[in-house]
Amino acid sequence: MCRDPGLVPRAVLECLRYEPAVASVPRVTLEDIVLDGTLLPGGRALSLSTLSAMRDPALYSDPDRLDIRRADPPRRHPVFGGGVHRCLGEALAKVELEEGLAALARRLPALELDGGPVTVQGAFGIRSVHGLRVRWGRGNG
Numbered sequence: 001m002c003r004d005p006g007l008v009p010r011a012v013l014e015c016l017r018y019e020p021a022v023a024s025v026p027r028v029t030l031e032d033i034v035l036d037g038t039l040l041p042g043g044r045a046l047s048l049s050t051l052s053a054m055r056d057p058a059l060y061s062d063p064d065r066l067d068i069r070r071a072d073p074p075r076r077h078p079v080f081g082g083g084v085h086r087c088l089g090e091a092l093a094k095v096e097l098e099e100g101l102a103a104l105a106r107r108l109p110a111l112e113l114d115g116g117p118v119t120v121q122g123a124f125g126i127r128s129v130h131g132l133r134v135r136w137g138r139g140n141g
């Protein structure tokens with residue numbers, strides 16, 4: 001990405017797929033629904049796992065691999081949900097992430113983790129990290 005800033009938009013899509021900021025969307029069934037042969041009873045709270053959908057091998061080749069050059073990037077990205085409640089801030093979120101990443105790659109190309117890798121916590125709703133320590137050294141201007 002530092003060598004080829006043109007990859008930034010694809011990196012944003014792939015990172016949102018691989019370690020999404022949102023893992024699921026909640027819904028309540030108003031009536032019985034049969035989905036792929038499974039009955040979802042009416043009157044129940046559901047958590048629809050977009051986290052799982054984004055690792056679906058039927059949709060993405062080698063889904064457990066982070067690959068910012070993948071040939072099958074998410075098109076209508078599941079991380080922003082679907083239907084009438086699909087994220088209203090999708091375009092803004094993508095622009096913010098693209099601009100932020102591009103600025104970091106340009107201004108601090110030697111930025112690196114200070115310590116071990118962090119774990120993104122949470123399998124439902126909004127996910128987060130407890131802290132992200134980084135450092136930069138001589139490679140930066």
Ligand code: HEM
Pocket residue numbers: 021022024025026079080081082084085086087088089090092093
């Ligand atoms: C990477 C960043 C973001 C992700 C992954 C994300 C994800 C989502 C998801 C999955 C939903 C659907 C929830 C559901 O169907 O129950 C949603 C809804 C929504 N998002 Fe985002 N979002 C992001 C950033 C933003 C930003 C920056 C804004 C506004 C500035 C925003 C505003 C909204 C609003 C207003 C809704 C509700 C839409 C509705 O119910 O009709 N989001 N978002």
